[in-house]
Amino acid sequence: MDPRIYTQSLHTLPKLTRKTVNQPQTTQFHKLLQNELLTETELKVSKHAKQRMDVRGIEFSEEKWLTIQEKVKEAKQKGITDSLVVTDHAALVVSAKNDTVITVMDREEAQSQIFTNINGTIIID
Template sequence: MEPLNIQRLQSHPPLRPGQPTKPTPATSFAAQLNSALAPAPLKVSKHATARLSERNIVITDAEWARVTDKVNEAKAKGIRDSLVLMDQAALIVSAKNSTVITAMDRTEAKDQLFTNIDGTIVLS
């Protein structure tokens, strides 16, 4: 028969009734809720970055912010993949993943057939 190896566990001071606990901000419920409700920033895939560069499409920070807001709004309504039509560009965006999949200029987009989208966002 082998000898038993007994170790003492570290104890923490007991909480007294009515003594509030002090959750850390990173683990508090409010912090987690705010994080979950915050709109997801829009990511641009490698493919879309290359297309924007190749086609000399420049989208300002203000325009990106507007696209992001509208994509988040579409996501809240259940849209998964959307076509975003802007003055100078057309973007295919996965609202589900908050990612721009591809981009083209509007003149190129006019002769295209867009499939596998379930929503369209028109910005002017």
């Protein structure tokens, strides 16, 4: 054997293992996400809309308000961002994207108006 050739034994390297994802964190995130998706988003009333409602004496029953919220949520799921909500006593311009009532007027006043910048209409009797 040639004296210039040295032999060395190779040590086996430790096997690389992938770090597993912490299951409790993933489960917690999943639960949080599902909770947010199932949470009812409450429709907010802008300061301007609240003032108009107060001046004009426009009020909604709890049942009517829940119906409006439900229909705005449906409209949002269909891709509507700004809608006109027409009820038997009032008309509301609602930003479905922001879940906010922008303005409110009674039906008589609404009859003489032209509504712009809306991409959906909800009629509730």
